[in-house]
Amino acid sequence: MGNSAVYLEMIRIRFLMMLAYRTNYYSGILIYSINIGAYYFLWQAIYGAQESIQGMDAAQMTTYVAVAWMARAFYFNNIDREIAQEIQEGKVAVEMIRPYHYLGVKTMQGLGEGLFRLLFFSLPGMVVIWLAFPITFSDNFAVWGFFFISILFSFIVNTQINLLTGMATFFLLYNTGLIRGKRVVIDLFSGLLLPISFYPLWAQEIMQFLPFQAISYIPSMIFTEAFTGTEIYQALGIQLFWAAVLIIPIQLMWVLAKRQLIVQGG
């Protein structure tokens, strides 16, 4: 495809845009540190005198929290809100006649944003947190490799869900409620706030059938080495599965959306 140059350019532009918003950059670092700090102490209090909960000790939990937030910096993006806005302002109709795939462009913009945060935000942030809190990093090179593969899938699955919520605007007109709801659900069910293994068994079973654990729980468990051996391959398999399955509703919705656009005339 001759289009890959276009997509690469999209990543680069978004990367530069992120650099331009420097207030964002500084405040982002501050806020993420406060978040991780607060959760660290909260978990300290929860552990209290207990050695371990659900097979994780306090140090692992701290690492889990730190990594979950830093990974979030990579996979998180606002393209659902951007899509909703562009649909409401009628810009999507224009995008449809451009020689590239609109959803592809949006994904690439998200990736540019994510790469920016990973390099300028998560990496230095991790160093700071490593100095401030007792965090254990794996010395196993393979764990790091699996972790990076895993957060790539996190990005894909999270972005796919964002595309779906964003496109729902075609049918809902006003969509703030859904977008807000999605965000809350992801924070809770993805394992950002709580490892999935902490939930009651019946809840864990339900969550197994949902795509959200592929976003945060799996990479964080890999990083903290709470998953080992074949568990890792299984977990990556689940992520791959969801990344593939979610393509179906996206395509379906896109086709319907295009039809909708033709009917309404933009």
Next chain:
Amino acid sequence: MNVVEVEGLRKEFKSYSSRSGLAGAFRDLFTRNYQVLRAVNDISLHIKKGEMVGYIGENGAGKSTTIKMLTGILTPTAGRILVNGMNPHKEREKFVRTIGVVFGQRSQLWWDIAVQESFRLLKKVYKVSDDAYEAHMGEVIATLDIGPLLDKPVRKLSLGQRMRCELAAALIHNPPLLFLDEPTIGLDVLVKMKIREFLKEINRKYQTTILLTTHDLADIEALCERVVLLDEGKIIYDGRLDQLQKNWVEGKQIHFEFHHPVERHALIELSGGADVKWRQGERCNEWIAGIEGDEEAVSQLMSRVIQQHPISDVKVNQASTEEIIRNIYEEGLTHG
């Protein structure tokens, strides 16, 4: 008593420029380059009650910025402003009750609700009594012919329909002073005419003072006796429109349309001793001669040219306002 009194008004914008490339963007994280742009540069302006003033200038000359300072939206960097006897920014809430504002580029109405709901809301906001509203707005609605639009939401209106509603909305409290920033942008001839008629009408009836910016000089010709010409933030002309015409060119314009392509130097040779400026027209083989001098000089030039080069058409006329303004934009006022 002047409605608008402006002395040495200035507005500066600090604009950041970003360095190019990735390394540049990275450096921008720590230190940034900026420039100070003087959008409005020490202008002074006095407008009397009941005047209609056209405020013109190229894109980016600083017209909108001036209007935003006069309406209290922006704080001036320096200078003294007194509008309707008040400092717009200091007593904003009291002040804006005495003015009406329309920005052609941007809607002032609520997007989702019907036009009349917007009107009703504004009526409350401006504390207009029922009687005053009925009497005044009934007429406005009739003149602008927006009665049938009142129950439609703004987002379903066409540009021209919306613009008429915007104008009506700005007049709900019947303000003695009206600021219009490009009120006719993108409108068809009929709507433009309607709006011009309407503005004349309220100016006549209520002595409403109007300051209006536009890029359509026909608006100015139809409405304003006085024009203020702005260039790069400075006022370069402030006076009667017909005076501008007189000052700028005494002479005439001759439009030639030749049968064959003609070279500029051939035409210049034909000018003889007369003071003639040749300019290529928009159509092919069209040339325009600006000539200073009496009718004698005009007819001499015409006969000399026609003898040498066969023509398909020729016209003689006074330089149009548009022509004058364009010349000023291109060359400045120096020829004046």
Next chain:
Amino acid sequence: MFYVSIFFQYAAQYLKTRLTYRADLVVEILSDLLFQAVNLIFILVVFGHTTTLHGWSREEIIFIYGFFLVPYAIFTAFFNIWDFNDRYIVKGEMDRVLTRPVHSLLQIVIERMELESLFGVITGMAIMFYAGSRLGLEIHWYDPLVLLIMVIGGALIYAGIFITLASISFWSDSKTDLMPMMYNIGNYGRYPVDIYNRLIRFTLTWILPFAFVGVYPSAFFLGRTDWYVYAFLTPVMGLLFLTIAVVLWNQGVKHYRGAGN
């Protein structure tokens, strides 16, 4: 009086618009409920693995959460300004606001209100009653009055912080995601602040005083006498932060640059 009548005029308008897009309204109320449930679930799951949090029981933590929801609901109903920078500064809607004869902040508050968020008051009260009865708390004659004052104080603190953040947009031309992230920090005031280290505790008490929209005022109802002083500081902090915010806002309006062309 003028402002009251304006308020009702806008509110009526608002209801009309909202009822036109009923589907979104329903989804929005549901997502609010979901949001309220999520935090409750977090508490329940955590207490599935421990019995006390630094000497505070599950019901006490739930009570604090219930209290928090009430001022928070009022805040979200009226101070829906998280996209202020985008909407009013970048897109230049502030131009319109500034040509109207009502205080600019008040105009934005009333044109952006989301009355359906007030459902949160009911959820919050219900949670408080549930936890309170489990704890065997008595209700005194003065409790409703104190509650009202604490709730108003808490809502004002939230309003003050977010108005201050919005005001930054008048000076800085770059967009920030500060506001959405600040919502997260608000959560930490709901836990007994003595679990945190001194820095975070200080921040949550004096700099971003979210602890006054959670644990401090609740301490009064839970009979934690050692924190009564903080509890009664709630309305004071609320007024203080709102005043600071409004002063900053008024200063900021003078720096408004208009939408860059």
